[in-house]
Amino acid sequence: MAKPPANDFAPKALLAALRAVAEPTRLRIFALCQRVELSVSDLTQILGQSQPRVSRHLKVLCAADVLERLREGTYAFYRVPTVGIGPALAKALLPLYGGTELEIKALQDLKQRRYELASTLSAANGEKLRALRRYYPDEHKIDQALLRALPVDSVRDLLDIGTGVGHMLELFGPRVTHAMGIDLSRDMLSLARAKLTLADLQNCRVQQADMYQLPLPPESVDAVTIHHVLHFAERPAQVIAEAARMLRALGRLVIVDFVEHDLQKIRDGFQHRWPGFQPSAVQAWCEEAGLQVTDLDIIHDPAKPLKIFILTAQRSQKNSPRKRPKAA
Ligand SMILES: C[S@@+](CC[C@H](N)C(=O)[O-])C[C@H]1O[C@@H](n2cnc3c(N)ncnc32)[C@H](O)[C@@H]1O
Numbered sequence: 662m663a664k665p666p667a668n669d670f671a672p673k674a675l676l677a678a679l680r681a682v683a684e685p686t687r688l689r690i691f692a693l694c695q696r697v698e699l700s701v702s703d704l705t706q707i708l709g710q711s712q713p714r715v716s717r718h719l720k721v722l723c724a725a726d727v728l729e730r731l732r733e734g735t736y737a738f739y740r741v742p743t744v745g746i747g748p749a750l751a752k753a754l755l756p757l758y759g760g761t762e763l764e765i766k767a768l769q770d771l772k773q774r775r776y777e778l779a780s781t782l783s784a785a786n787g788e789k790l791r792a793l794r795r796y797y798p799d800e801h802k803i804d805q806a807l808l809r810a811l812p813v814d815s816v817r818d819l820l821d822i823g824t825g826v827g828h829m830l831e832l833f834g835p836r837v838t839h840a841m842g843i844d845l846s847r848d849m850l851s852l853a854r855a856k857l858t859l860a861d862l863q864n865c866r867v868q869q870a871d872m873y874q875l876p877l878p879p880e881s882v883d884a885v886t887i888h889h890v891l892h893f894a895e896r897p898a899q900v901i902a903e904a905a906r907m908l909r910a911l912g913r914l915v916i917v918d919f920v921e922h923d924l925q926k927i928r929d930g931f932q933h934r935w936p937g938f939q940p941s942a943v944q945a946w947c948e949e950a951g952l953q954v955t956d957l958d959i960i961h962d963p964a965k966p967l968k969i970f971i972l973t974a975q976r977s978q979k980n981s982p983r984k985r986p987k988a989a
Pocket residue numbers: 822823824825826827828829843844845846849870871872873887888889890893
């Protein structure tokens with residue numbers, strides 16, 4: 662997600678990458694990780710090889726930058742990165758090697774296992790969500806308004822902060838080149854990963870990270886979404902400042918949250934840190950972060966007590982990158 666795509670590589674890097682994949686197991690691993698993010702134990706099962714062997718091959722592939730490793734608690738997931746020699750090589754090689762029937766079947770089984778995990782986790786999560794949804798306008802209506810708020814014609818890289826089960830990735834993923842969701846919760850991430858695998862959204866990734874310290878370089882995305890996250894945030898202004906730091910020139914930030922309300926039972930029942938926000942306060946935080954608010958939509962269903970705001974803010978053409986905000 663960081664740099665513009667490179668299409669010319671130093672011979673040394675190219676040869677290292679070619680050498681890394683020029684081995685039967687490593688070629689298979691490379692092809693598998695292009696389709697789905699996989700852990701060592703996923704690969705051990707699919708390939709029928711021991712964990713130390715698989716780990717050794719992964720080390721070689723990562724050293725040559727054709728795969729990247731993402732830690733998540735005690736787990737690590739491997740995938741082809743979105744920029745650099747890895748995706749260029751995948752594009753060139755993988756049409757020539759689609760994987761064996763056995764591997765394709767094993768990937769299907771993996772999708773099924775992830776789906777089963779997703780169903781178990783979403784039972785608990787879904788119940789809570791359904792309870793909250795009774796209080797605010799129809800999600801579909803909000804999604805439609807979001808699609809209008811963020812036209813994706815100029816979005817190559819999208820970042821979704823506090824992605825939860827990946828709803829924003831499902832909505833925008835099919836419309837952008839790359840989408841990345843970050844969240845602190847491993848349960849949420851495994852559910853999101855399962856949903857993305859099932860939906861075959863290969864351009865979408867999730868990663869464990871803290872929204873106050875995003876693991877991306879400044880100015881590395883064209884759009885950021887913060888959907889139903891700010892009311893949980895201890896320091897919402899800082900989340901916005903950190904999001905703004907990630908935006909390229911003319912990049913857009915879209916924030917969806919509750920308009921400030923006085924329903925204490927919702928704050929208490931759902932452990933919300935804030936009772937929603939006045940959009941003017943969010944606008945001020947965006948401006949402090951160097952963004953210009955370009956649109957504000959309030960969505961209201963007279964039959965429901967809570968209103969939703971969708972605020973869009975844009976980075977100017979020539980802002981210089983901002984430093985990471987200091988912790989309050
Ligand atoms: C209500 S959920 C919203 C999920 C998603 N955006 C959606 O609308 O479906 C809020 C999410 O914010 C995440 N979150 C809370 N604090 C966070 C932090 N410091 N860094 C990253 N994610 C955080 C939670 O784990 C949770 O998944």
